Amino acid sequence: MSNEPHLSDSGLSSGVPYLIRGATLPDGTRSDVLLTGGRVAELGHGLSHAGATVIDADGLQALPGLVDLHTHLREPGADQSETVLTGSQAAARGGFTSVFAMANTSPTQDTAGVVEQVLALGERAGYVTVQPIGAVTKGLGGTQLAELGAMATSRARVRVFSDDGLCVSDPLLMRRALEYVKAFDGVIAQHSQEPRLTEKAQMNEGALSGELGLIGWPAVAEEAIIARDVLLAEHVGSRLHVCHLSTAGSVDVIRWAKARGINVTAEVTPHHLLLTEDLVVGYDARFKVNPPLRRREDVEALRAALADGTIDIVATDHAPHPIESKDCEWDAAANGMVGLESALSVVQAAVVDTGQLAWADVARVLSATPARIGRISGQGQPIVVGAPAELTLIDPAARRVFGRADLSGLSANSPYLDMALPGRVIATFHRGTATVLDGVLRDATEVARLNGVLHG
Numbered sequence: 001m002s003n004e005p006h007l008s009d010s011g012l013s014s015g016v017p018y019l020i021r022g023a024t025l026p027d028g029t030r031s032d033v034l035l036t037g038g039r040v041a042e043l044g045h046g047l048s049h050a051g052a053t054v055i056d057a058d059g060l061q062a063l064p065g066l067v068d069l070h071t072h073l074r075e076p077g078a079d080q081s082e083t084v085l086t087g088s089q090a091a092a093r094g095g096f097t098s099v100f101a102m103a104n105t106s107p108t109q110d111t112a113g114v115v116e117q118v119l120a121l122g123e124r125a126g127y128v129t130v131q132p133i134g135a136v137t138k139g140l141g142g143t144q145l146a147e148l149g150a151m152a153t154s155r156a157r158v159r160v161f162s163d164d165g166l167c168v169s170d171p172l173l174m175r176r177a178l179e180y181v182k183a184f185d186g187v188i189a190q191h192s193q194e195p196r197l198t199e200k201a202q203m204n205e206g207a208l209s210g211e212l213g214l215i216g217w218p219a220v221a222e223e224a225i226i227a228r229d230v231l232l233a234e235h236v237g238s239r240l241h242v243c244h245l246s247t248a249g250s251v252d253v254i255r256w257a258k259a260r261g262i263n264v265t266a267e268v269t270p271h272h273l274l275l276t277e278d279l280v281v282g283y284d285a286r287f288k289v290n291p292p293l294r295r296r297e298d299v300e301a302l303r304a305a306l307a308d309g310t311i312d313i314v315a316t317d318h319a320p321h322p323i324e325s326k327d328c329e330w331d332a333a334a335n336g337m338v339g340l341e342s343a344l345s346v347v348q349a350a351v352v353d354t355g356q357l358a359w360a361d362v363a364r365v366l367s368a369t370p371a372r373i374g375r376i377s378g379q380g381q382p383i384v385v386g387a388p389a390e391l392t393l394i395d396p397a398a399r400r401v402f403g404r405a406d407l408s409g410l411s412a413n414s415p416y417l418d419m420a421l422p423g424r425v426i427a428t429f430h431r432g433t434a435t436v437l438d439g440v441l442r443d444a445t446e447v448a449r450l451n452g453v454l455h456g
Contacts, residue, residue, distance in 0.1 A: 065097025065390030077106025
C-alpha cells in the first residue's frame with residue numbers, strides 16, 4: 001500500500017470524472033466511488049470509467065465534505081487577517097466543503113446587502129460553499145435587532161444569526177430575536193458570556209490564574225447565560241445553538257435542557273477538546289482564546305459529552321489575526337486561534353484515537369449535523385449514489401509535525417505549531433471539483449475555471 005494516492009495529470013483538465021478506488025466509507029465498508037457530473041455516480045467494486053482520474057484510496061478514510069458552522073473569514077474589513085478566498089483555501093485544505101462565515105466583519109453582516117456580498121465572494125473563490133451568518137443586533141451593538149427578515153429572504157437565505165465575540169446579554173432582546181427567527185426556522189447562535197463577570201478577563205478563573213496574576217474568566221459566566229437562554233428558547237418554542245461550549249457545568253446545563261425537550265444544540269471547538277489552561281504558563285498568546293482554555297476536567301467532560309450526543313457538533317471558531325496582534329504581551333494580545341487546517345487531526349487525536357468516536361461519528365459531528373443545524377442544502381449528505389460530490393479523503397495513519405507549511409490562510413496564530421498530530425487530508429472534492437489533491441491545494445485560477453465549467 002502506498003502512503004498517498006497516485007493522481008494522474010489528467011485530473012487537471014476540466015470536467016474530468018474521478019474514480020476513487022478502495023476507500024473506506026464511514027460505516028467501515030470499502031468501496032470504489034465514482035464522481036462525475038457533480039454527483040456520486042456509482043459505488044461498488046471494480047468500477048471503471050473512461051477518462052476518469054483514478055485515485056488509489058487504499059488505507060484512506062472517506063467522509064462527507066466537512067461543514068464548519070463557526071468560521072471567521074474577516075472580509076469585508078479586516079483582509080490583513082483573512083479574506084473569503086484565503087479562508088476558503090484553508091477550509092479546503094482541512095477537508096471542509098462548506099463554512100458558515102461569522103458576522104463580525106466591517107461593515108457588520110447585519111443587512112441583506114452585506115451577506116449577499118460575502119456569499120458572492122465565496123462563489124467567486126469556488127473552494128467551498130460560504131454561507132453567511134447574520135448579526136443578531138445592528139452593528140453587534142446589543143441594543144437593536146438587525147435586519148433578520150431581510151437577510152433571511154435575501155439571496156443568501158440566512159438561517160443562522162449570531163453576535164459571536166459578543167454575547168446578546170439583554171434577556172428581552174434575546175427573547176425577541178428567538179421569537180423573530182422562529183417564523184422562518186432560523187436559529188440564534190449565542191456566544192455565552194456574561195459581560196459583567198468577565199471584565200478584563202485573561203484566562204480561566206482558578207488556582208492557576210491566581211498564580212499567574214491574570215484576571216480570571218469564571219465558568220459560571222458561560223453557564224449562567226446558557227441556563228437563561230435554554231429557558232427562553234423553551235418559553236418561545238424556538239431554536240437555540242450554543243457556541244463553543246467550554247466547561248463541565250455547561251455540559252450539565254445542556255444535558256438537562258435536552259432531557260426537558262428544549263430545542264437546543266451545542267458545539268465544541270477542537271482546541272477545547274485537546275488543550276488545557278496549563279499552556280498559558282508560558283504567556284504564549286497563541287493560546288489566548290475566548291472562551292479560554294479550561295481545566296483537564298472540563299476537557300474530559302467535553303469529550304464525553306460529544307461522544308454521548310449531549311454536544312452535537314465540532315466547530316472550529318477559526319479566528320485569524322495578524323502577527324502583531326499575537327506577537328505581543330499577553331494582556332494586549334487578541335483572542336482567537338486559526339483552526340480549519342488542523343481540525344480533523346485534532347478531533348482524531350482527541351476522540352477517535354482514544355476510542356470515544358468512530359469515523360461514522362466524525363461524519364455526524366463534522367458534516368451531517370452542522371449542515372442540518374445551519375439548514376444548508378447539498379452539504380452533509382451520506383456518501384450514496386446520487387448525493388452531491390462533496391467528499392473528503394484522509395489518511396488516518398499519517399503522522400506529522402504540524403507547521404507553518406500546513407496553513408493556507410493569511411494568519412499563523414495556530415496553537416498546534418510544532419505539535420505532532422495524526423491524520424492528513426489527501427483530497428477534498430467540492431461540487432465534483434477536486435480542490436485539494438495529494439494534500440496540495442489546487443490553484444485558485446484552476447478551481448475557479450473548473451467551477452465555471454461545471455456550473456457556469
